[in-house]
Each structure stands twice: as structure tokens, then as C-alpha cells.
Amino acid sequence: MKADLSVRIGSLVLKNPIIPASGCFGYGLEYADTVDLASLGAIAVKGLFLAEREGHPPPRIVETPSGMLNAIGLQGIGVHRFIAEKMPELRRLGAVVIVNICGSSIDEYVELAHILSDVEGVAALELNISCPNIKEGGIQFGCDLGSTRAVVGAVRAATRLPIIPKLTPNVTSVSSFAKAAEDAGADAVSLVNTFLAMVIDIETRRPKLSNVMGGLSGPAIRPIAVRMVYDCARAVRIPIVGMGGIMSARDAIEFIIAGATAVQVGTACFVDPFIWPKLIAGLEDYLERHAIARVADLVGTLQTGRA
């Protein structure tokens, strides 16, 4: 018998724990020809402000050992065009849509939550309080415990949708931010966003990114991300959506054992846009091999005692 892959994030039940990560999957429709969007647990679409945004000039990415830096600058079409131009097709395709929202003020997060609460097919909101690449918003809410509580609390009061603050690793203690989000009414937390980093061209002595710094993702960060998920899982009772350099089912399982109820996959999809059924099949194989009936039973099962 096939294992039960379903997991619960607040009031939301996902058919499996595999989610393309925000910022790595466009608005989902870019991949509609290469993956059945309805086969995924959910999709986290590219971060949206109220208004359209141009983002940073290129170069926007640079490759690093087993990873990459990005400083896209949250280029996006804004929430209204997203609802009008993308949601009808996403609904038709049966995608479970997690909308990643960004604001330069608490009021903007609240307004986005209000607007999206009435949109059919929006399953949850991921609060981007962790983008390292823009000055005027996002991460300013994610690097201060009081601000994290304030923005999560304000959005909580504005919507009945499940809300999932996405946390930055660029703080001393991610778990204290997870706890702050939980206390303010979050249904789950997702982590980690990228690690602030830079690469220099030594010949020209110039940064390789137009924005000077960018966020490091990919397998290079995976062990740190696993540790942070493990830390957070011990600090909160709400579900954790884990991410950071997952390239295979094995990596996803590692996050789940560390305490993640679901996982997001980003950079790996750049390398292999056909990765999704492989991840799901690999997870099923593992559960069958270990005679685990439900993936939910694997969550947070790290054994730390003497073997």
C-alpha cells in the first residue's frame, strides 16, 4: 500500500509535502507544460507587492561553489495583475496556491491580506519578511522580534487564510523569530530564506551582482538550513515548512526528520525543471522501505540518543 503523503498546515491539508519555493517558480504557469501543478502539495508563487516592481538591473545572479547568489529585487506584476492574469489559469489547473506577500509597511501586508482573502483559489499566505535584497521592506520586519510580532499579528487580524511567515537565517537565533511568529498567530513558519552573501570579481574589483550583495541558496547552505529547522522545531508547536538546498528526495527527507512538516524546493528546479515527480516518488519509496504509513509520522523523528 502506498504511504499517505498528506500533511496539514493550519487548516490547509496538502496532498503531499512538496512545494516549489517562492521566487524560483515564477507564478507557476511558466512550468505548467513541464509539471502537473495539481500533483504538487502546493505552489508558492513569486513575491507580490501591491504595485508592480521592476527589480534590480542585471547581473542578478552569480554561481558559487554548489550554490548561487541572487539579487533579483522582487521584480513582479503586483497583486492586482496577479489576480486578474494568473489566478484564473492556476485555478483551472488545480494548483494549491500559496501567495507570497511583501510590504514596505505593515499596512501594505494587511491590505494584501485583505485583497487576497477574497480570491478563490488562494490557499494560504506566505509573509515575506526575509528578502535580503531590498532596502525598503521585507527583511526589516524579519530581523526585529517586535516587528515580526507586529506584522504577523496585524495580518492575523486581517485574514482567516493560513499565514506562514518566511524567516530569514540572517539573525542570531532563528528559533526566537519562529516563536515570535507563533505567539502572534502564525499557522506555520517557513525557513530558511537565503543567506546574505557576496562575490567579488578580483580582476575588476567589482561585485559580481549589480546590487553588490545577494542571497545564497543551493546545496551549499543545506546543512545550516537543516540545523535551523531542527532548532525551530524544538521551539514551536506550529508546523515548519523547511527549505534550503534540497536537490533530491533524500534531502527533503532530511528536513522532515529534522522537524519540517512540508518542504520547499527552489534552486533545484532551475537545474531540473522535471524534478517534482522524482521527489514525490523518492519520498514514497523511502516511506515504503521504512514501513512508515504516513509522512506525517516521519516529521521530527530525529534520534539523538546513543544508537
Add this chain to the structure above:
Amino acid sequence: MAVPVDVHAEVIANTRLSADYNVLVLGAASIAETAQAGQFVMVRTSSGTDPLLRRPFSVFEVIRHADQQSPYALSILCKRVGVGTARLFDAAVGDRLDCLGPLGQPFTPVAPPVEAWMVAGGVGLAPFATLTDSLRSAGTTLRLFYGGRSHTDLFYLDWFEQRGVALDLSTEDGTRGSRGRVTGPLERALAARPASQKLMLYACGPEPMLKAVAALAHASGRPSQVSTERIMGCGMGGCYSCVVRVRGDDGQAHLVRSCLNGPVFNGDAVVWE
């Protein structure tokens, strides 16, 4: 346009053209069958995570057995510039490389009496073999302006000549053809043709060359199509890294993804940085 597929392609041949350039023939028949001139593939240069990302390459040739209609392979023209392209330079016959495609918007073809003038700088020759094949079958008059640093950087001249393409060569050191940039012969040729002669300029090469070709075309009242090159993360529209500033139908300039909206753009629409 065909839905992209990922082929675990065998390296059928690796021909070194110089100390930096090589042509890799990849057994990716399903991509070769549907690729149109100007489209590209994303090639993984390692099976591990370093380098992590794929590299974009124009489809150089679509390769068929002499007696068969459907192709069995495609080739890519590579210039060794970094870790990934060094691996491709050293690839051995029998190796397997993941090849994703076809991707992107192809060139828009022209038909007689419109002549097709192709302008290539260095590795920018890459999209013009398939363009030649597709335009030649319609009987279009073809001309290739092709520039490199030196005579050792010019390749496949026989290939184009055998297909009736008129060549205008240039090298920066003057060792072959005109001395200087590829735009010199182009400018002279444009001036020598009456304004009534309809032309389409197709360009691929360094960005300053594309900008100059688009400007020369515009000044002579001719349209142009330019194939841009950007650092590209995914080739599928997911990462938003490969943007080009392009004027849209609304008259406004927008940063658009060259993997989806390009790599081929109307030369008049690109807002050069």
C-alpha cells in the same frame, strides 16, 4: 512551440576548432526534431553540484543522416570561458550531458524578395547555421557578416559557402577579411544597396555589436532581430535573472525575461544599457 524536454544526451562528437572553441554533437534527437532557428538549449556541465547551474547555448546545427529526414542529434558551438565551458571543451565521446530544450523565441523568417543578412561576432555565429538551413529552403538570398579577433576565431566558412551564403569577413587584427569590427563591412554594404532593397538583419554577438547593428539597421530603414545573451539561471522563466530592457506595445520599457520573451528580440525594441 514545442514543449521542452530534458534529454540525457550522449556526446557523439567533440571537435576542437581552436584552443578555445569546440563543437559538441549531442544525441538529443527529440530536441533537434522540434528546435527552430534561434532557439536554445540549457546544458548541464556536471552531474554533481559544482558547477550547479546549466549553461545556455544556441542550437548550432540540426544533424541528419544523409538519407534520412528526421535528425538524430544537434550540436552546440562552445567557447571556453569558465568552469562549465571548460568541462564541455574536455567532454569525451560517450559522456552524457543533460540537455533541456528547445527553449525561447526563434527568429522570425523572411522570404524572397527580402534578403537575410546575418551578422555574427565570435561565438555569436551559433544560431546562424540553423537559420541558414531554414531560410535557404525558401530560396532566400543569404549573406553573413562574420567578425572575430583573429583569423583563428573564424569557423565553418566552408559550411556557409557550400550553402550559397555570401561571406563578408572581418578580424580585429586584420589577419582575415577587413581589419576592424564586423560593423564596418556591414555599414558599407548597407550604403551600397538602394533603399528599395528589402532586408532583414539578424545579429548575434557581444552586446555593443548588437546595439551597433540595431542602430545601423534603423538608420537605413531596415528591421533587425537580435539574439541577446544574458547570465541565465533556469531557461524556463523561473528565476528572473536574464532580463533585457525592451519597449513594449504600450511604448514603455520593461525588463523582460530573455529566456521566455527572447533570446531573439526586435532590434528596435531593445533599450540598450
